[in-house]
Amino acid sequence: MTDDDLSQNHWLSLPEVADALGLQLREVRAMVREQRLAGMRRGPSSAYLVPADFLSTDAADEAPGPLPALRGTLIQLSDAGYSEEDAVRWLLRPDEALGSTPIAALRAGQVHAVRRVAQALAF
Known part of the structure; x- marks a missing residue:
């Protein structure tokens, strides 16, 4: 995957993630450390950014946060x-x-299918 392919996604800085989720920045950093959220360094400033698709912010029955299956x-x-x-x-x-x-x-909601494909990557 090239950087051009990645640029099609919407990326958020950690402060933007904190704002979107209504959390403090330290809580978002803890999510990254605990592998509840992930990102990568991108752009000219090599800022650490998280794909917006990794967040669940609009489900009525769910509190905003990282996608649960992530x-x-x-x-x-x-x-x-x-x-x-x-x-x-x-x-x-x-x-x-x-x-x-x-x-x-x-x-x-295809968690099992994704994990089945991911499991094959280890072999």
Whole structure:
């Protein structure tokens, strides 16, 4: 995946994530440390940015926060040897087996399908 492919996504700085979720910046940083959220350094200033698709902010029955299925998927990718940046790139790249990007499949509730594809990456 090239940087041009990544630029099609909407990216948020950590302060923007904190504002979107109604949290303090330290709480968002803790989410990154705990693998509940992920991002990567981008742009001319190499700012740490998070894809907006990783957040769940508009569900009426859910409190705003990281997409619930994201943490388990990030941990699985980490266990498969993926760096945080590699995991973000994988989640945003279209996957033939899923018929969409893994993050779109997670947002659509296809958690098991995404994790099945991610599990195969370790072998």
